[in-house]
Amino acid sequence: MPSSKQVGGDLDIGGRTEIEIPIDGESGIPLATVTEQYHAIGDLVLDGGLIERLEYIIEENGNIDRLLEYGLKPKQKILLCGPPGTGKTLSSKVLASSVGIPLVRVEFDSLISSLLGETGSNLRKIFELAERTRCVVLFDEFDVVAKSRDDTQEHGEMKRVISSFMQMVDSYNGRGMIVAATNHQHLLDPAVWRRFDDILLYERPDASQRSELLVKYLAALGARPGAEARGFARQTAGFSAADIARICEDMMRRSILAGRRGVRGEDLAWAIAEQKRRKRAMRGS
Numbered sequence: 001m002p003s004s005k006q007v008g009g010d011l012d013i014g015g016r017t018e019i020e021i022p023i024d025g026e027s028g029i030p031l032a033t034v035t036e037q038y039h040a041i042g043d044l045v046l047d048g049g050l051i052e053r054l055e056y057i058i059e060e061n062g063n064i065d066r067l068l069e070y071g072l073k074p075k076q077k078i079l080l081c082g083p084p085g086t087g088k089t090l091s092s093k094v095l096a097s098s099v100g101i102p103l104v105r106v107e108f109d110s111l112i113s114s115l116l117g118e119t120g121s122n123l124r125k126i127f128e129l130a131e132r133t134r135c136v137v138l139f140d141e142f143d144v145v146a147k148s149r150d151d152t153q154e155h156g157e158m159k160r161v162i163s164s165f166m167q168m169v170d171s172y173n174g175r176g177m178i179v180a181a182t183n184h185q186h187l188l189d190p191a192v193w194r195r196f197d198d199i200l201l202y203e204r205p206d207a208s209q210r211s212e213l214l215v216k217y218l219a220a221l222g223a224r225p226g227a228e229a230r231g232f233a234r235q236t237a238g239f240s241a242a243d244i245a246r247i248c249e250d251m252m253r254r255s256i257l258a259g260r261r262g263v264r265g266e267d268l269a270w271a272i273a274e275q276k277r278r279k280r281a282m283r284g285s
């Protein structure tokens, strides 16, 4: 499973490779984190069409040299859109891992500098890194930039940032990938959309995918659902994959601490109720 040691994981390699992480000139804070990823496409439970497209992107990027021989480039600029907890960030990890290159996650908090004009220069530093080093650059929660455009004070600065972002995406000539993820795609400028070679739309899992997620996550925790899980898909309508991952972890924690082995209907029902409570609290906030 994604978070388990056997199958997946993130390893911070920022400090021990030749990858030099750029910093914000004003605050000195790093503009990105660099990790080596251990995730496989099988970690993802998604609609078959989406899996196929991810596999295709991996295949193209994994065979970049063969394409370049013919003057062609793989699909390198990918936009991932969809609700929270549906696997956008995890997919970018799978892409990096499957192509065998590091993941450079841009930190918007430091990218958007307190110093006027510095943000554009920070962005340039990121793209310079992306040209120098073959990697997947992830602009996660990309809407942070788009949304800031509504803020009138920031408007001029952010507009400039977006247009330099678009120029840099256009002229990107590296061998890696530029991935942006958002759950507010409607906030993005159509001009931004056009820059991407492919746009993948994520959705919350359907009933059979929810059952599949339950089996997968429990297996990663060394358990297997039996008859007690029969109503699970029905009880979790509208839940995201991340919600289901959390339910499984909650349930296993409770079951382990109570000295029980395996999955019990009572623990599962409790964990579902806990997640419902959490979701209500989030909506209320």
Ligand SMILES: Nc1ncnc2c1ncn2[C@@H]1O[C@H](COP(=O)(O)OP(=O)(O)OP(=O)(O)O)[C@@H](O)[C@H]1O
Pocket: 002, 003, 043, 044, 045, 046, 082, 083, 084, 085, 086, 087, 088, 089, 090, 091, 141, 181, 182, 183, 213, 241, 242, 243, 245
């Ligand atoms: N499609 C999926 N298949 C398997 N596990 C998933 C999937 N989507 C999410 N998860 C689980 O939920 C966790 C969080 O998912 P992820 O961070 O990829 O969501 P996201 O779409 O990026 O959400 P956000 O919009 O909030 O950033 C993952 O690490 C994984 O454990």
Ligand SMILES: [Mg+2]
Pocket: 088, 089, 090, 140, 141, 181
């Ligand atoms: Mg994410």
